[in-house]
Amino acid sequence: MKGYLGKVLKVNLTTGEIADEAIPDNVYENLLSGIGLGAYYLYKNIPADADPLGPDNILGFTSGMLVGTGSLVTGRWMAVCKSPLTGGWGDANCGGDFAPAIKACGYDAIFFRGISPEPVFLQVDDQGARLCDASHLWGKDAIETEDILRKECRVKLAPKVAAIGPAGEKKSLISGIVNDGGRIAARSGVGAVMGSKLLKAVVLAGKQRTKIHDPAGMKAYSKEVGAKFKQASMPGFLKGFAFPFLGWATSKVKSASATDGLMSVMMNKTYGTIAVNTMGLPNGDSPVKNWGGSVKDFPMRKYRKLNPDRILDRKIENYSCYSCTIACGDTCDISDLGDGKVQHAHKPEYENCCSLGTNLLINDLDAIFLMSESLNRAGMDSISAGTTLAYAIECFENGVLTEEDTGGLQLRWGDADAASELLEMMIQREGIGDLLADGVKVAAEKIGKGSESFAIHCGGQEPGMHDPKLDPMLGVHFSADPTPGRHTIGAGIYYNMMNLWKEVTWAPKVTKYPKSQEYIPSDEEALKSVALSCYKMLNDACGGCFFALIAGLDHWNLFRMLNDTTGWGLSGDEYMAIGRRIQTLRQMFSVKHGVEPKDAIMTGRVMGEPPLRTGNLKGITLPIEEMVSLHWKHFGWNEKTGLPEQEIVADLEERALVQ
Amino acid sequence: MRVKIYASGYCSFDHIDDEGFMTLTEGASVKDVLKKLGIPMVLRRLPLVAVNYEQVKVGTELKDGDVVSLLGPLSGG
Numbered sequence: 201m202k203g204y205l206g207k208v209l210k211v212n213l214t215t216g217e218i219a220d221e222a223i224p225d226n227v228y229e230n231l232l233s234g235i236g237l238g239a240y241y242l243y244k245n246i247p248a249d250a251d252p253l254g255p256d257n258i259l260g261f262t263s264g265m266l267v268g269t270g271s272l273v274t275g276r277w278m279a280v281c282k283s284p285l286t287g288g289w290g291d292a293n294c295g296g297d298f299a300p301a302i303k304a305c306g307y308d309a310i311f312f313r314g315i316s317p318e319p320v321f322l323q324v325d326d327q328g329a330r331l332c333d334a335s336h337l338w339g340k341d342a343i344e345t346e347d348i349l350r351k352e353c354r355v356k357l358a359p360k361v362a363a364i365g366p367a368g369e370k371k372s373l374i375s376g377i378v379n380d381g382g383r384i385a386a387r388s389g390v391g392a393v394m395g396s397k398l399l400k401a402v403v404l405a406g407k408q409r410t411k412i413h414d415p416a417g418m419k420a421y422s423k424e425v426g427a428k429f430k431q432a433s434m435p436g437f438l439k440g441f442a443f444p445f446l447g448w449a450t451s452k453v454k455s456a457s458a459t460d461g462l463m464s465v466m467m468n469k470t471y472g473t474i475a476v477n478t479m480g481l482p483n484g485d486s487p488v489k490n491w492g493g494s495v496k497d498f499p500m501r502k503y504r505k506l507n508p509d510r511i512l513d514r515k516i517e518n519y520s521c522y523s524c525t526i527a528c529g530d531t532c533d534i535s536d537l538g539d540g541k542v543q544h545a546h547k548p549e550y551e552n553c554c555s556l557g558t559n560l561l562i563n564d565l566d567a568i569f570l571m572s573e574s575l576n577r578a579g580m581d582s583i584s585a586g587t588t589l590a591y592a593i594e595c596f597e598n599g600v601l602t603e604e605d606t607g608g609l610q611l612r613w614g615d616a617d618a619a620s621e622l623l624e625m626m627i628q629r630e631g632i633g634d635l636l637a638d639g640v641k642v643a644a645e646k647i648g649k650g651s652e653s654f655a656i657h658c659g660g661q662e663p664g665m666h667d668p669k670l671d672p673m674l675g676v677h678f679s680a681d682p683t684p685g686r687h688t689i690g691a692g693i694y695y696n697m698m699n700l701w702k703e704v705t706w707a708p709k710v711t712k713y714p715k716s717q718e719y720i721p722s723d724e725e726a727l728k729s730v731a732l733s734c735y736k737m738l739n740d741a742c743g744g745c746f747f748a749l750i751a752g753l754d755h756w757n758l759f760r761m762l763n764d765t766t767g768w769g770l771s772g773d774e775y776m777a778i779g780r781r782i783q784t785l786r787q788m789f790s791v792k793h794g795v796e797p798k799d800a801i802m803t804g805r806v807m808g809e810p811p812l813r814t815g816n817l818k819g820i821t822l823p824i825e826e827m828v829s830l831h832w833k834h835f836g837w838n839e840k841t842g843l844p845e846q847e848i849v850a851d852l853e854e855r856a857l858v859q
Numbered sequence: 860m861r862v863k864i865y866a867s868g869y870c871s872f873d874h875i876d877d878e879g880f881m882t883l884t885e886g887a888s889v890k891d892v893l894k895k896l897g898i899p900m901v902l903r904r905l906p907l908v909a910v911n912y913e914q915v916k917v918g919t920e921l922k923d924g925d926v927v928s929l930l931g932p933l934s935g936g
Contacts, residue, residue, distance in 0.1 A: 428912055431912050431913050432909075432912060433914065435907065435914060438907075449869065452869075453867070453868040453869045454868070455868035455869075455872075456868045457866055457867060457868050457870070457872065458865065458879060459865055459866075459867055459928075459929075460865035460909075460912075460926075460928035460929075462909075462912050462928065463909075463928060463930055711872065711875070711877060711879060712866075712868070712872040712875075715868065755912075
């Protein structure tokens, strides 16, 4: 057992029973750990008719094969469950400090089923695992809960804590699970599942180390990676004011080519994701006005206030997740904002700045800071929450919602005060906020009156804040991933950074090609999107970070690190086959639970139906159904239905991964 | 000598082979690479280029096997 512990902790919250369960070696050999282990366990153990918020659903906290192995930028954990938001496979990925804590307790994952009669938290330390009363924590926000539990459960070292806030407690379908002072596993409604089980937190304090095959080899490689990442620095002249120009310049480029992924490390080290705040307007990457507008609606005189340097003005210190040397995060001083009760906060990510800013035509950074912090404390997904605010504003603008519905609140584009107030109502499920707290799909089903066209989602989940009309492969992954709406699977720009073709024989090689090629459904583009899906699954099975992944094989080689860890000596092709198995198992999970994959194919304004009338992406409509169909075909799934073909299923059966 | 080039879509690829390498005469500098990539003269002085993953000045002399990277389109979130 190199890189994994070979067992999971299973907790029945209904009965209070806690037990270890051994996992066969063949599961790790075929699916690795992390999301692969989660897919195996959930497919096997959740009955098809399980209510996502009922006792039969299972909520898993998984670590990863490379977590705690001495590798770099491998500190991410996943929450997995049947999603109450989509009805199919649900997962959410998160950084912070929780991933190594799972393995340090001697487990590759912890799985919860049942519903506790009273609020509880799970504590695991050298005295074993036990459920503890959480009645004094119920109602508290996630960060406050973490602070309390770190003190209450401290023995020699402070434990690591993952918790839900009020949004999860109130079973908001867009709620997540929070750790390390505001890092959130936000997607798929995982917080609602935790809340439905009356599980307030998981508190871990273990000391077990993970053994690996070649510690010296891993140490040498980590030294090499660390040195490269250290060297990668932003040119001094490249400040936030220049980013709109970079965005404009990329909008004019008619060709794409293989690029050096280390350049992305450079950007992420200095700014993190907020570098895209102003870069994404001129080229159309950032959605504007609920995906219906463009930079013409939010011109530079307005969006320049989202300049990332203005955010860094509040920086106190750099923040990194476990084992990360990129350190894209920052801790900021917000003591002068709001009621002044909160002193420090994580820097808002690009997704927050866009979903709570650009997409609502809001350029008030102070308001964005406060809304982001509210969401982190409540444990609510900023992408989904911001998209729901945009939906509500568009409903109000079109008379679908009135002041009577909103309790006197006038919802207008660009009105930060109204957006903030409505967001608090969503978090507390007060008034119209109760209706909106479950995301746009549920809201549109309840409100109706033609508002369905304002509800931006795929398969029930609101998509990430990147427009596929700029990078069509994003649209394929929005539509075809078993967790639809996911923006961190792949895109053409990422493929060109990763150099996968160097070690994966079937991955199309890139030198230079016309950008227009990305807009035409083809086997080559489909193979690229399949390659990214497989590689991302490997990454999530390892606990790797997407920002290291896009640095590319030249600078952060997952295959090399896996071989140092396991000693299996597998090739890139063999590891990609594991990624393919994981993705197929996730798809099979969704199908088992009644999801029709074709229903998640995103249509409407995100795909250019109708096309935008202004901006860099005006006039573009993506042939998304053909693109997704080819993606499915190259996965070995039926190109019309998205169902895995019999031979693919039989392969999983032969490997004893499904029954 | 041959140097590995990570160019970007705004560059000319006329002097880059299928393996992503550019052949240069001994003593060539970053400036020569930028010229062959078709970067406009006014932009050649901007430090948007790294050699062996380290920022350098455009006058830096190259040697066989160096890796020259230009800033490409960036995205993330």
